[in-house]
Amino acid sequence: MEHAVRYALERRQFGRPLAEFGATEAKVAEMVRRIDGARWLAHEAALALEAVGRGEAHREGPAGATARAALAKLAASEAATWVADEAVQIFGGYGYMRHYPVERLLRDAKGTEIYEGTNEIMRHVIAREVFRAAEG
Numbered sequence: 001m002e003h004a005v006r007y008a009l010e011r012r013q014f015g016r017p018l019a020e021f022g023a024t025e026a027k028v029a030e031m032v033r034r035i036d037g038a039r040w041l042a043h044e045a046a047l048a049l050e051a052v053g054r055g056e057a058h059r060e061g062p063a064g065a066t067a068r069a070a071l072a073k074l075a076a077s078e079a080a081t082w083v084a085d086e087a088v089q090i091f092g093g094y095g096y097m098r099h100y101p102v103e104r105l106l107r108d109a110k111g112t113e114i115y116e117g118t119n120e121i122m123r124h125v126i127a128r129e130v131f132r133a134a135e136g
């Protein structure tokens with residue numbers, strides 16, 4: 001996002017910076033929403049794990065540390081891929097080139113949806129905790 005914001009302020013088309021186009025504003029606002037949402041979930045997962053460590057909470061259930069960790073990983077990896085993809089788009093043709101950093105960031109971000117448990121498995125873990133809790 002930082003690369004894309006800097007570029008949008010520098011790059012001019014049709015007599016003004018990309019940052020002044022509503023389409024660019026919408027991308028940046030959505031980037032912030034997804035990044036901050038993922039950060040909150042990551043903090044929440046850390047708090048849930050600490051509470052388990054102190055013996056004050058359980059791992060199980062939708063509010064438990066297992067589900068919160070899976071939610072954080074899912075949200076953060078998908079936010080990273082989405083934001084990097086939109087950053088490439090903001091860079092236009094340059095975004096596709098290795099000379100600029102954003103194409104590398106997109107490839108790196110995609111990996112986070114696969115390793116340390118694929119996001120399909122994260123969804124499975126979250127749903128399993130929800131169904132287990134509902135069954136009692």
Ligand SMILES: Cc1cc2nc3c(=O)[nH]c(=O)nc-3n(C[C@H](O)[C@H](O)[C@H](O)COP(=O)(O)OP(=O)(O)OC[C@H]3O[C@@H](n4cnc5c(N)ncnc54)[C@H](O)[C@@H]3O)c2cc1C
Pocket residue numbers: 111114115116117118119120121124
């Ligand atoms: C950049 C990178 C770094 C890595 N680093 C390491 C590392 O350091 N150490 C290590 O051990 N591994 C590492 N891996 C491997 C990674 O853990 C595996 O790629 C990952 O677990 C997926 O396994 P797989 O590639 O065999 O895919 P598969 O298990 O064949 O999965 C293929 C697709 O099917 C889906 N799928 C599979 N089973 C299910 C199911 N039961 N329900 C629903 N969907 C399912 C998957 O989600 C995926 O979309 C790394 C991978 C990458 C990309």
